[in-house]
Amino acid sequence: MPTAPAAEPVPSVPSPLIRAFPTAPPPDGLPAERESTAPAATGPASPGGDAARTAAPAVEDDADAARRAARAPGRREQRYQETRARIVDAAADLFADRGFDAVSVVEIAKRAGVVEKTVFNHFPMKEGLVFDADPPMREALLDAVRKRPSGESVSAAAGSFVVAAVGLLGAPEAAEGVARMARVIRGSRTLQVREREILGELTDSLAGLIAEETRAWPGQVEPWLAAHAVLGLYASLLELARDRVLAGVTGPELSGELRRQGRRGLALLQFGLAGYAKRR
Structure with missing residues (x-):
């Protein structure tokens, strides 16, 4: 009988099929947004100079807003992942205590500090709290x-x-x-x-x-x-x-x-x- 080749270790999650349970706790809070410290733009006096100088900080504000908007998807994604982790951890504790079938989605939401709709937004099927949709x-x-x-x-x-x-x-x-x-x-x-x-x-x-x-x-x-x-x-x-x-x-x-x-x-x-x- 031919011998099988030696198996080499491969990177994997704790179970290749099931979700790692429980997940790591979410980070404490979100990073504070830095305020812009750029000085207000100034320029030579001109007709309507006061108005022009008043408009300069507005240009800075627009730039700051653009930078904040560019960073926003990252913060939204972080909040999304934190919420998801809280839901999975809450479900893990409840399932371990009482079993999958005896726990309702309402209870999971309450334990995670979210509403029931939020749980379904993350996990359309209750089984998704246990199994990864795409292992x-x-x-x-x-x-x-x-x-x-x-x-x-x-x-x-x-x-x-x-x-x-x-x-x-x-x-x-x-x-x-x-x-x-x-x-x-x-x-x-x-x-x-x-x-x-x-x-x-x-x-x-x-x-x-x-x-x-x-x-x-x-x-x-x-x-x-x-x-x-x-x-x-x-x-x-x-x-x-x-x-x-x-x-x-x-x-x-x-x-x-x-x-x-x-x-x-x-x-x-x-x-x-x-x-x-x-x-x-």
Whole structure:
């Protein structure tokens, strides 16, 4: 049986699929806006000189206003992100205490200090408070496939990425977040369904990339088979990580177990798919 290539660590969020939970607290306040210290423009006396000199500061004010307007999008974005972080943190605490299904959006809004409409403006679906609409893993996974070296199969590139990414869940700093999210997701049928939908969307994205690269004809089975195999490995390792963290296993012990199990799964994929979709 061919051996799988060693998985290299890749940068990732604490979970490649689920939102990092809870988020970091927002910065304290907004930076104070600097007042303009430019002196008023002066000039030689002229007919209507007083009026001209009076108009000069107005020109400065217009310039200041333009500069403030140019800075405004940055401040608006900062306020937007701060509000979003407060909402996610409030939801994290409530879901951890009482479960996803038992918490209303009204309660989340109240805890975050906003109105219900603001929550929906940020998260049109309640499930969005738990799962990223576009998981960070998606582009990273596709990028790993696009950038694989000549001679490497899709299953090797994507599978190695998955093993390395899930291995990061064993880090001690990730343990609390993984455990909290495992309890929240496993306590809600709604979240379990949504998680399967997201896994399906990731599978579709990977299969589409493989089909495009191999110029597969519509309905050709190989791209979908390869994509399902890789995401099946990911789902299996994610559930293993949750089981072990809830059992109190974290740190190097968990990371080692996830990587060992991942390499075994990857070797199995390689044995069946070693010759498929090699880069020419």
